[in-house]
Amino acid sequence: MRMGWLDRVKTxxxxxxxxxxxxxxxxxxxxxxETSAAVVKGGRQILSNVVSSQVEIHQQFGGVVPEVASRRHVENITCVIEQALREADVQLADLSAIAVTYGPGLVGALLVGVTAAKSIAYAKSIPLLGVxxxxxxxxxNFLTEGITPPLVALVVSGGHTELVYMKEHGTFEFLGRTRDDAAGEAYDKVARSMGLPYPGGPAIDRLAHEGTPGTIVLPRAWLEEGSMDFSFSGLKSAVLNLLHNAEQRGQTLNPADIAEAFQAAVIDVLVExxxxxxxxxxxxxxxxAGGVAANRGLRKRMEERAAEExxxxxxPPLPxxxxxxxxIAAAAYPFYKKGWFHDLDLNAYASLPLIKWEEGPFQELGRDV
Known part of the structure; x- marks a missing residue:
């Protein structure tokens, strides 16, 4: 049965x-x-990009509850895929390939997407790519900008803070990563301690622009000389101690000044x-890239340093x-062209190394034509 599918996919x-x-x-x-499905043409043209967010559900818990997230994915996945196809005005039979995130992430949530992708790939004999x-x-970033490797990527979100050197398509090297909290995670935890809503990143970013620079100064974790790793747990603890000490003394601190000081400390380290x-x-x-890429302060400071250096x-655009x-579809495109695909035994992984694609478990269906 499996070999019959592979033969049809190759054809x-x-x-x-x-x-x-x-x-x-x-x-x-x-x-x-987020439960999301999209149709992308030629690696860059977005025909549809449907996102069903669970932010309002998880706000009451102050963060994502994995079991709740998985159940919502199960409820939403079919209608989200159908809406993406409808908005793109395509049928399953029109698709060249299916690309799905298979890690890292919440394994229960990942399994929902992987299972849906494998089911469609098998039923319609469509090539499958795990991303x-x-x-x-x-x-x-490739969806809107005409850029090509080599490049450096700063990936910064609630679950990730990494510097990646991308020498060519499919070849990645980690230059640095967080040793403890991700930057977005630190934003969420500090926001919660300040009584701000979840997700914390946008809330702190808005408030920080009302603060006065230099009123409060917080530490930066530069680590060893020349290190490109990150650490935000000390900064997070410094904010918690600041709030606790102020409460003990009966001192009132301006929340905007705290937000400004925290954000400045994060941005300085990310940019430098x-x-x-x-x-x-x-x-x-x-x-x-990542959710924190939407941060106005980060964008401004990075552009300033880019001009200097x-x-x-x-x-990427905010959405x-x-x-x-x-x-995910955009990331799959270069490898579709190379003829690298996954088999139906593709699984989901909570942790997953970012390795060269040719070192992965791929079926090579063809070469550039």
Whole structure:
């Protein structure tokens, strides 16, 4: 049965490539608390990008509850895929491939998307591509900008804070990563301690612009000289201690000043570590990806340093900063062209290394035509 599917998929792929069909890729993303499906044409043209968010559900808990997230994905996945196809005005039979996030993330949530993708791929004999979530965030920038590797990517979100050197499509090298909290996670925890709503990133960003720089100064964790790793647990603890000590003394602090000081400390480290990565790799482009890429303060400071250092800083449009399926479809496109696909034994993984694609468990169905 499996070999029959592979034979049909190989035939479809080779026929589509020989006919110079512009690929239509259905992307599916369910790694955390967004159920998303998108259709992307030719790796860049978004025909649809449907996102069903669970933010309001998880707000009452102050963060994402994995079991609740998984159940909502099960409830939403079919209608989200159907809506994406409807908005793109395509049928399943029109698709060239299906791309799905298979890690890292909440494994129960990931399994919903992976199962849906495998079911469609088998039923319709469509090539299947598993996409690394971080690679998806990086490729969100390729949907709107005409950039090519080599480049440095700063991926910064609630679950990730990494500096990645992308030498070419499918070749990634970690230059630095967080040793404790992700930047977005620190935002959420500090926001909760200040009584701000979830998610904390947008709330602190808005409030920070009302604060006075220099009123409060918080520590920056630079770590060892030349290190491109990150650490935000000390900064988070400094804010908690500041709030606790003020309460003990009966002192009233301006929340806007706290937000400004916290955000300035995070941004300084993110930007200066990125500058170190640029100097090491000598690239001309930096892409910023992930939910925190929407932060106004980060965008402003990164663009200032880019002008000073002579590189170009690229940010995705705001709707593509958070988890979405268009970025997953975009990430799959270069590998569709190479003929690298997954088999039906594709699984979901809570943790997953970002490795060279050719080192992964792929079926090679063809070469560039």
């Amino acid at each position: 479809k792929y080779r026929n589509d490539r020989a006919a110079r069909v512009t690929p239509l890729i259905l992307g599916i993303e369910t790694s955390c608390d 690394h979530h971080i690679a998806g965030h990086i490729y969100a 570590k990125t500058v170190l990565a640029v100097r090491k790799t000598n690239v001309k482009h930096v892409v910023v 002579g590189f170009v800083a690229v940010f 593509l900063c958070t988890d979405n399926a268009a970025m």
